[in-house]
Amino acid sequence: MNSSGALKVTAQSDREIVMTRVFDAPRNLVFDAYTKPELLRRWLGILGGYSMPVCEVDLRVGGTYRFVWRGPDGAEMGVRGVYREVVRPERLVHTEKFDEAWYPGEALITVLKSPMESGVAQSYDKLAELLASGALEKARR
Amino acid sequence: MTELAAPFDISQPAISKHLKVLERAGLISRGRDAQRRPRRLEPRPLAEATGWLETYRRYWEGNFGRLDAVLEELKARKKHGRSRR
Numbered sequence: 754m755n756s757s758g759a760l761k762v763t764a765q766s767d768r769e770i771v772m773t774r775v776f777d778a779p780r781n782l783v784f785d786a787y788t789k790p791e792l793l794r795r796w797l798g799i800l801g802g803y804s805m806p807v808c809e810v811d812l813r814v815g816g817t818y819r820f821v822w823r824g825p826d827g828a829e830m831g832v833r834g835v836y837r838e839v840v841r842p843e844r845l846v847h848t849e850k851f852d853e854a855w856y857p858g859e860a861l862i863t864v865l866k867s868p869m870e871s872g873v874a875q876s877y878d879k880l881a882e883l884l885a886s887g888a889l890e891k892a893r894r
Numbered sequence: 895m896t897e898l899a900a901p902f903d904i905s906q907p908a909i910s911k912h913l914k915v916l917e918r919a920g921l922i923s924r925g926r927d928a929q930r931r932p933r934r935l936e937p938r939p940l941a942e943a944t945g946w947l948e949t950y951r952r953y954w955e956g957n958f959g960r961l962d963a964v965l966e967e968l969k970a971r972k973k974h975g976r977s978r979r
Contacts (some may be wrong), residue, residue, distance in 0.1 A: 760951060760954055760955050760958060761955070762947060762950065762951045764947075770950075772954060774954075774958050775960070776958075776961070776962065776965055777965070778965035778966075778968070778969055779969075782965055782968045782969065782972075783961075783965065785968065786961055786964050786965060786968070792964055792968075795960065795964050796960035796961040796963075796964050797957055797960075798957065798959055800953070800956050800957075864936070
């Protein structure tokens with residue numbers, strides 16, 4: 754379809770995961786795809802028969818978002834968070850907490866869209882994501 | 895430990911420190927054999943960690959593949975002057 758780059762996933766620190774992916778599109782379109790419900794529900798987490806019946810975005814600093822996915826068996830999985838920084842088109846920072854979280858605390862997601870020679874690079878920082886789980890926490894000290 | 899340190903250009907205390915970190919993380923274990931303290935690799939926790947990362951990577955590869963398709967469509971729409979905000 755198009756020449757997009759491969760996804761790179763690295764652990765930046767004990768509690769930080771960085772994903773880097775190149776998109777063959779202008780930054781403002783990528784930003785739209787990340788922040789407009791009608792676009793989000795077409796790509797985020799909709800695999801294996803899952804759809805996203807709830808996708809609400811209040812795109813401003815301090816605004817919240819709410820996503821709920823529903824599986825073919827009717828099982829639902831919800832997540833919510835608060836936008837911390839909204840700088841179109843290059844930067845989006847928000848918290849993330851699943852309804853039935855399997856980890857303590859909440860994750861902080863930073864979506865950075867840097868212009869590149871062709872396309873857009875994106876990096877994702879997942880702070881305190883799963884790596885903040887009990888086991889690794891214990892292993893730290 | 896002398897054997898483990900031999901190929902590396904760092905001091906024995908430094909090697910010892912690295913081994914302690916690996917041991918605390920459950921990635922190696924220490925045996926006992928007369929005067930020697932052979933270390934053994936414990937692959938399971940490492941496999942668990944990479945397995946988790948792999949699942950995670952696949953999930954996001956799927957997401958980004960669909961995102962590519964959405965972006966292609968947005969680009970085409972823009973080109974045809976049917977852009978909507």
